[in-house]
Amino acid sequence: MLKHRFITALILLPIVISAVFLSSTLCFAIVTLVICLLAAWEWGRLAGLTVFSQRIGLIIFFSIFLISLLLNFLTDQSSIHFLPFGFSLLIWLSLGWWIIALILVLTYPNSAVFWQHSSFLRIIFGILTIIPFFCGMLALRQYAYEQDHKIGIVWLFYLMLLVWGADSGAYIFGKRFGKHQLAPKISPGKTWEGLIGGLLVSTLISLLFAYYFPLGITYQKLFICSVISVFASILGDLTESMFKRQVRIKDSGYLIPGHGGILDRIDSLTAAVPVFACFMLFIF
Known part of the structure; x- marks a missing residue:
């Protein structure tokens, strides 16, 4: 499994770097849109x-929503503080959603009583996860x-790099030093030692990048x-x-060998991108 993850990462990393650095605005936006639609399929x-x-x-709904956002964005790339079709509003709304998500995580499994039997609520959660991620990616x-x-x-x-570094640091430190579980009812493999390791690695990346x-x-x-x-x-x-634990699945999909689905690869970024965009573009 680890070998498959490593090989897949070696293949995907150049593709991601090329999409970010070398592609045109339209190409980048289309790639991001496709990723979001694949994530929406898995969210179903x-x-x-x-x-x-x-x-x-669900995919038709996401397609209409995302394409409408994309078309409006492409017609006005000059303003970042008044983005068309509610880009700014959606990025701000994501902060509210992730505060709610934090409460749901901290109180799980008791919190599941309020949403486990409602597909509608979980679809809303998916919209608030995937749509602001799309907006944040394009805005940044x-x-x-x-x-x-x-x-x-x-x-x-x-x-x-910051998110990947934190994730890798958490994995390495957690494997080597992990003893105290971070969220045993949700993800038993995550530890406080891993969290500290991830923060140390991300801090190092931040220092090097700033310099x-x-x-x-x-x-x-x-x-x-x-x-x-x-x-x-x-x-x-x-x-x-x-959400995966509640529906008793290990991976959101099987598209990426050794890594699971698209959501499994971008779950960290779905929160980090709109939050980073909100702070960097609007607050600071």
Whole structure:
């Protein structure tokens, strides 16, 4: 399993880097849209949609919503504080959703009483997870594009490295030193030692990035954004794990060998991207 994960990561990493750095705005947006639609298909399983036609209906809804957002975004890339079709509102709403998700995670399994029998509620949770992620990805990628094509690209790549570093650090430190479980009722494999290790690795990445690739923001603000985003990424991971545990599945899908589904790979980013975008673009 570990061998498959490593081989798949080696294949996917150049693709991701190319999509972020080398692709045009339209190509990047389309790739992000496809990823979100695949994630929405997998979310149908988490929402308890067992009938094929129901999941097709969910995909049609997401397709209309995301394509409408994309078309409006492409017509106005100049403004980041007044994004068309409610981009800003959706990114702000994501903060509220992740606060609610934190409460659901902290009180699980008791919290499941309120949503486990409602596919509608779980679909709403999926909308609040996937749509703001799409908005945040495009908003970060295109930030200040008219002034400098590279600023948003570097921000987005920094965030990805930060989340991947935290995830890898948590895995390595957790395997080596993990003794105290972080969320035993949701994900028994995660430990507090792993969390500390992930924070140490992400802090190192933040320091190196701030020194070699200045992001146009003071390090104090960058550090605050980074720490909050790392905690958000952990919450995103735990939230998906909570929904998977409730429907008794290990992976959200089987698209990526050794890694599970699309949601399994972007669960951390679904929370980190809109939270980072909100702080970097609107608060700071």
